[in-house]
Amino acid sequence: MVAKRAFRQPESVFRSENKLIKGNIMTLDEIADGLARVKGVLATAIVDYGSGMIMSGRCNAPELDLEVLAAGCVNILNAKLRVLQMTGLNDSIHDIQINLSSQYHLICPARGKENALIYLIADRKTANLAICRRSLFQAEQLLH
Helix, strand or coil: CCCCCCCCCCCCCCEECCEECCCCCCCHHHHHHHHHCCCCEEEEEEEECCCCEEEEEEECCCCCCHHHHHHHHHHHHHHHHHHHHHHCCCCCCCCEEEECCCEEEEEEECCCCCCEEEEEEEECCCCCHHHHHHHHHHHHHHCC
């Protein structure tokens, strides 16, 4: 007989006065702040991918130019959307993950907010990729 282990859900970074924020509306700044608190996150941005402009962003690494990086991730998303259209694939992009030698770059189009995406950059040495992805998807659900 195998003993069952108790599984504890990781805590959400989206808390208000020690209560999980579920049905409450959060500002874009609060969502960006929550993502920036995840261990290993270097930068995060909520981007209007129609214009490439950052609507809200946080950068924990002064060497990163978040404006340039956000504009680049919009180019990546638009290129992938064009490929989907050209190939006739009737599908949508859930998320895009780019693995660099020292960083993870995660791009998640927001289904609840038109022309918005969430962009997260994390340090590979200190970040837990699963926690970063989970936090990204939680943030995506909060965008309205």
